Amino acid sequence: MNFDREGLSRELALGIDRLGFAISDEHQQTLLDFLAMLVKWNKAYNLTSVRDPQQMLQKHILDSLSVMPFVRGKRVIDVGTGPGLPGIPLAIVLPHVEFDLLDSLGKRVRFMKQVAHECKLKNIHPLQSRVEAHQPDFYYDIVMSRAFASLKDMLHWCQHLVDFEGRFLALKGQYPQQEIDEVSNYYHIESVTELSVPDLIGERHLVTIKKQ
Numbered sequence: 001m002n003f004d005r006e007g008l009s010r011e012l013a014l015g016i017d018r019l020g021f022a023i024s025d026e027h028q029q030t031l032l033d034f035l036a037m038l039v040k041w042n043k044a045y046n047l048t049s050v051r052d053p054q055q056m057l058q059k060h061i062l063d064s065l066s067v068m069p070f071v072r073g074k075r076v077i078d079v080g081t082g083p084g085l086p087g088i089p090l091a092i093v094l095p096h097v098e099f100d101l102l103d104s105l106g107k108r109v110r111f112m113k114q115v116a117h118e119c120k121l122k123n124i125h126p127l128q129s130r131v132e133a134h135q136p137d138f139y140y141d142i143v144m145s146r147a148f149a150s151l152k153d154m155l156h157w158c159q160h161l162v163d164f165e166g167r168f169l170a171l172k173g174q175y176p177q178q179e180i181d182e183v184s185n186y187y188h189i190e191s192v193t194e195l196s197v198p199d200l201i202g203e204r205h206l207v208t209i210k211k212q
Helices: 005-019 025-045 053-065 087-093 106-118 151-161 177-181
Strands: 075-079 098-103 124-128 142-146 167-172 187-194 205-211
Touching: 005 025, 005 053, 025 053, 025 087, 025 106, 053 087, 075 087, 075 151, 087 098, 087 124, 098 106, 106 124, 142 151, 151 167, 151 177, 151 205
Parallel strands: 075 098, 075 142, 098 124, 142 167
Antiparallel strands: 167 205, 187 205
16 A cells, blocks of 8 residues: 655644644654554554554544643553554653553564664553553553543553552543443543544544542
8 A cells, every 4th residue: 555655744744733733843754654664564464454544644643642632641551552552653742751552462562662663762661461460560640541441441450550649541432421330439530521633533532530
């Protein structure tokens, strides 16, 4: 599939502008480097069901970037990150934040390690593990997930990763009322924010949760 870098560069710049963000040209070029690697590796490793580079730009890059204003903290874990989504695009534009990228599949972790090497990203740390087996000796500021599990399951599996100061950020499609209803009283739904992703069909919501 043709990778029209010039055309994708224009679309990326336009999308970032429509998100209302200021992202440097250097970071935009690194985002395109990551996209090019995702397209290339996807042919052999089947990292994502999205094949078209333009759709990847909308559904993976811009969708990931839409969460940027909500990443407040120094240490983030992206659980069930797949090929590094939303963690890698966020790490590119937030170089002062450390991102642990957790996935149980070796081929995805190998891809992310290659991205770290080729894109010279010092702030991403790909980890191959199931989330319940990941037992760090510190708490994260943010536990993030995108299409990983229901809110109830996410909180159950990830509860050991944050203290009462930390937050869970869950990227969802439609307003997840049923999932919200299933969250136990041990947790507080801080906010549900509708995200506007340029040219993306369908709803996107970000659920922010804290321990009570």
